[in-house]
Amino acid sequence: MELELDGLTKCYRDKKAVDGFSYRLREGIYGLLGPNGSGKTTLTRMLADVLRPTSGSIRLDGQPSDRLDEAYRDLIGYLPQDFGCYKEFTAMDFLLYIASLKGLDKRLAKSRAEELMESVGLYDDRKRKLKTYSGGMKQRVGIAQALLNDPSILILDEPTAGLDPKERVRFRNLLGHFAGGRIILLSTHIVTDVEFIADTILLMKNGRLLQAGDVPTITDTAAGRVWTLRADDRTVQEIGSRYCVANIRHDGALIELRVISDERPHPAAEDASPTLEDAYLYVFGEEAGR
8 A cells, every 4th residue: 555645735825834745655654743833734634635735646556535535535544633522422422423424334333442442441431421531531532533444544643642651652552553554644743652663754844844764764863963961050051052952850969961962062071872852853953942
């Protein structure tokens, strides 16, 4: 299976939210990384056929998605960034309702919904109304509804919003189990969401694809640009005013810094091995909170 994005562009008046995005997605997990406002949500909405592009095309195995129409949408599982649900429904009833909209057989829908409620850790709460659910629980229901039709293409926009660390691990394990033979696009600005499960990282900035590669390739972008240093308060303030400080940790009377910089930020600074987060901070600079 191949999903080809060719020059995808979406304009809103004089602003290009997505600007000529081209890439070929094959089976595997793709992490779409970029700061807020980089165009990730607009791109995922176009891929999910919720939004039509201003120009460019989406082709599935060579066939335009707009010609495939319903046949294309039947292959899609989609979790939008702002997932809405009917709060008076129980979680189980909500999944069955979504299943009916997707045209699933009633018997299959029930067994599939129960299976997914178990997978996302909500089976014992499946008969509770959604209005009693926490934000994280609702997000897990959102993940379950995206998987209902056993999609060949799964598109998730900020899927771990509201999830605690334990739930994030559960989500990553679920996604890894589900990944075989499918195209999965996970859009996020949280590096740890994709660092250990993505086969390919796509870096998006100002609506454009900036860089693509596996985690080691993207991480290597920051090689020779990550430094560690133990310093006093005054030195920390000086460095913080001039460089991107990725981490600060108190170590007795001194403070340990992790700094992202093209140049050595201080004579005592030592070169450090980069992480994906370091590369993210290096590539996106101030947009990532630098």
